[in-house]
Amino acid sequence: PLEDEETRGKAYIKLLNEKTATRFNRETLASWKYDSNITEQNLEEQLKVSTESAKEAKEDWLKTIKFDWGSFSDYDLRRQFKKFSILGRSALPEEKFLKLEKSISDMETIYSTAKICDYNNKTNCDLSLEPEITDILATSRDPEELKHVWVEWRRKNAPARELFKEYVKYVNEVAVLNNFTSNTAYWLHNYESSTFVQEVDTIWEQLKPLYQQLHAYIRFKLRQRYGSIVSKRGPIPAHLLGNMWAQSWVNVADFTIPDPLSQSADITSEMVKQGYDATKMFKKAEEFFVSLNLSKMTPEFWEQSILVKPNDGRKLICHASAWDFYDGKDFRIKQCTSVSFEDFITAHHEMGHIMYFMQYRDQPLVYRDGANDGFHEAVGDVMSLSVSSTKHLKAIGLMDANTPDNDAVDLNALFMIGLEKIAFLPFGYLMDKWRWGVFDGNITSDDYNCKWWEYRTTIQGVEPPVDRCEEDFDPAAKYHIVADVPYLRYFVSFVIQFEFHKAACELAGEYDPEDPTKPLHKCDIYNSTKAGEKIAKMLQMGSSRPWPDAMEVLTGQRKMDASGLLEFFRPLHKWLEEQNTKNGAHIGWEPSQKKCM
Ligand SMILES: C=C(C[SeH])C(=O)N1CCC[C@H]1C(=O)O
Numbered sequence: 052p053l054e055d056e057e058t059r060g061k062a063y064i065k066l067l068n069e070k071t072a073t074r075f076n077r078e079t080l081a082s083w084k085y086d087s088n089i090t091e092q093n094l095e096e097q098l099k100v101s102t103e104s105a106k107e108a109k110e111d112w113l114k115t116i117k118f119d120w121g122s123f124s125d126y127d128l129r130r131q132f133k134k135f136s137i138l139g140r141s142a143l144p145e146e147k148f149l150k151l152e153k154s155i156s157d158m159e160t161i162y163s164t165a166k167i168c169d170y171n172n173k174t175n176c177d178l179s180l181e182p183e184i185t186d187i188l189a190t191s192r193d194p195e196e197l198k199h200v201w202v203e204w205r206r207k208n209a210p211a212r213e214l215f216k217e218y219v220k221y222v223n224e225v226a227v228l229n230n231f232t233s234n235t236a237y238w239l240h241n242y243e244s245s246t247f248v249q250e251v252d253t254i255w256e257q258l259k260p261l262y263q264q265l266h267a268y269i270r271f272k273l274r275q276r277y278g279s280i281v282s283k284r285g286p287i288p289a290h291l292l293g294n295m296w297a298q299s300w301v302n303v304a305d306f307t308i309p310d311p312l313s314q315s316a317d318i319t320s321e322m323v324k325q326g327y328d329a330t331k332m333f334k335k336a337e338e339f340f341v342s343l344n345l346s347k348m349t350p351e352f353w354e355q356s357i358l359v360k361p362n363d364g365r366k367l368i369c370h371a372s373a374w375d376f377y378d379g380k381d382f383r384i385k386q387c388t389s390v391s392f393e394d395f396i397t398a399h400h401e402m403g404h405i406m407y408f409m410q411y412r413d414q415p416l417v418y419r420d421g422a423n424d425g426f427h428e429a430v431g432d433v434m435s436l437s438v439s440s441t442k443h444l445k446a447i448g449l450m451d452a453n454t455p456d457n458d459a460v461d462l463n464a465l466f467m468i469g470l471e472k473i474a475f476l477p478f479g480y481l482m483d484k485w486r487w488g489v490f491d492g493n494i495t496s497d498d499y500n501c502k503w504w505e506y507r508t509t510i511q512g513v514e515p516p517v518d519r520c521e522e523d524f525d526p527a528a529k530y531h532i533v534a535d536v537p538y539l540r541y542f543v544s545f546v547i548q549f550e551f552h553k554a555a556c557e558l559a560g561e562y563d564p565e566d567p568t569k570p571l572h573k574c575d576i577y578n579s580t581k582a583g584e585k586i587a588k589m590l591q592m593g594s595s596r597p598w599p600d601a602m603e604v605l606t607g608q609r610k611m612d613a614s615g616l617l618e619f620f621r622p623l624h625k626w627l628e629e630q631n632t633k634n635g636a637h638i639g640w641e642p643s644q645k646k647c648m
């Protein structure tokens with residue numbers, strides 16, 4: 052009878068969680084070994100472990116689906132069985148499984164080992180994305196050099212096109228084997244809402260006016276700086292925005308900041324001056340979490356993490372990442388850290404992942420995940436919103452303590468955060484919009500690249516510095532595309548992190564909607580154990596309940612909405628509108644004149 056089966060099911064799922072944690076630990080150790088040291092042997096070992104693991108997963112899955120778990124009375128038991136009943140990639144027959152794993156690791160290896168030649172010294176062809184090319188895009192003000200690195204990086208990644216086509220075929224097969232219509236539906240089921248894409252579209256429509264104001268202002272300033280290569284009314288040339296993907300504009304702050312006279316020395320030079328190194332950056336990030344009464348990093352974290360690019364000549368994947376080894380104590384970050392404010396923020400971002408891993412480590416394995424993927428990306432960023440406030444930068448000595456506490460200084464700080472957060476939104480939106488089109492078959496391999504540029508020009512308002520064609524494959528210039536990492540999580544994160552920040556700031560007594568002397572953008576939750584307590588409670592839930600239940604614990608709300616972000620940037624929005632009116636800047640952009648054949 053059912054109650055015996057439900058009792059048996061409880062015992063079964065407990066063992067399955069423990070067995071799966073051990074298997075995930077073995078898999079993750081093999082992946083770490085390859086990602087942190089790209090060699091044929093480490094790849095072979097990694098493929099062997101994941102193939103072995105897939106076989107075990109399938110055997111377990113065949114037992115799991117035998118239970119009539121849908122009729123169990125216990126919600127939690129049903130939820131665990133439901134999650135385990137989705138087998139994932141292990142559903143593929145072995146040789147296709149291997150082909151899929153290999154196509155992804157081959158694409159990632161092209162990306163992680165690609166090098167280009169130096170524009171100013173053609174004999175040096177040893178420039179990697181991190182740190183060399185990233186630094187050039189951040190600091191060069193020579194449009195020809197910027198064009199060179201932009202085009203060359205894409206030329207070196209175009210060979211991923213054929214591998215990507217094969218990847219699309221196999222991930223769609225995995226989706227169908229798991230009873231999803233395509234990989235799009237498989238990715239979206241993480242958000243447990245049949246209307247999630249509509250919710251995202253609605254939020255983007257609410258945020259577009261703010262983005263258009265920032266875009267108009269930045270285009271005006273770039274035209275002042277670079278002249279007619281920046282048009283008055285067209286999209287912004289993507290290579291001039293200080294970032295390989297134009298997804299963050301913080302590196303053009305020096306000539307666009309609202310009040311240059313009130314701008315303190317840029318934080319990066321302060322960090323260099325004060326002898327910051329990678330370890331100090333991560334220790335500072337840990338200090339922030341500990342100030343909220345959240346956990347310290349484990350000894351294994353400091354022993355096993357890779358916080359600076361190894362200089363022993365090895366090849367590795369430098370894209371920053373945080374790792375859970377599913378044993379409750381081994382948690383690591385791999386980041387090729389440069390001493391810069393941008394990387395200081397990323398350090399907080401990655402440590403936010405580690406914090407989440409630690410907070411939910413006592414959950415059953417199947418719940419050791421974000422409430423949705425956006426939650427996982429938001430944790431560290433919530434801390435960074437406080438760290439980036441003038442109040443905090445002064446408190447940790449990265450901004451001169453004598454800097455006056457006035458609106459001009461606060462507007463500069465708000466502008467800096469806007470160059471990161473507002474600029475990102477259309478990019479965070481279009482990355483998966485394009486991939487959903489590809490997985491659903493609406494975008495065929497004949498128009499991968501020109502559809503990509505259609506979205507980039509119409510949604511993000513940026514254009515390539517030179518004409519493009521279908522032989523190019525510009526999406527592969529972005530890590531997440533070649534590494535099979537969904538991207539909607541970052542758009543979701545950039546919206547909900549302001550809801551979390553707003554709730555945390557109220558708990559910390561740092562923000563009061565009725566008190567104009569406590570606006571949201573001046574809030575710093577540092578040392579607020581009250582805020583920390585609620586954040587911890589939300590994180591401890593992992594994915595044990597649908598994400599609105601987790602959000603409700605911290606914010607009292609159950610919906611993703613843009614009001615927190617719009618409230619945070621209200622003063623900047625007003626200032627941008629005034630500036631654009633004063634400058635007669637065109638709002639929005641006309642179609643690009645660049646070709647894509
Ligand atoms: C830092 C990470 C590792 Se989860 C990252 O990929 N991010 C963080 C912000 C957006 C996205 C990107 O770099 O494109």
Ligand SMILES: [Zn+2]
Binds near residue numbers: 400401404427428
């Ligand atoms: Zn992340």
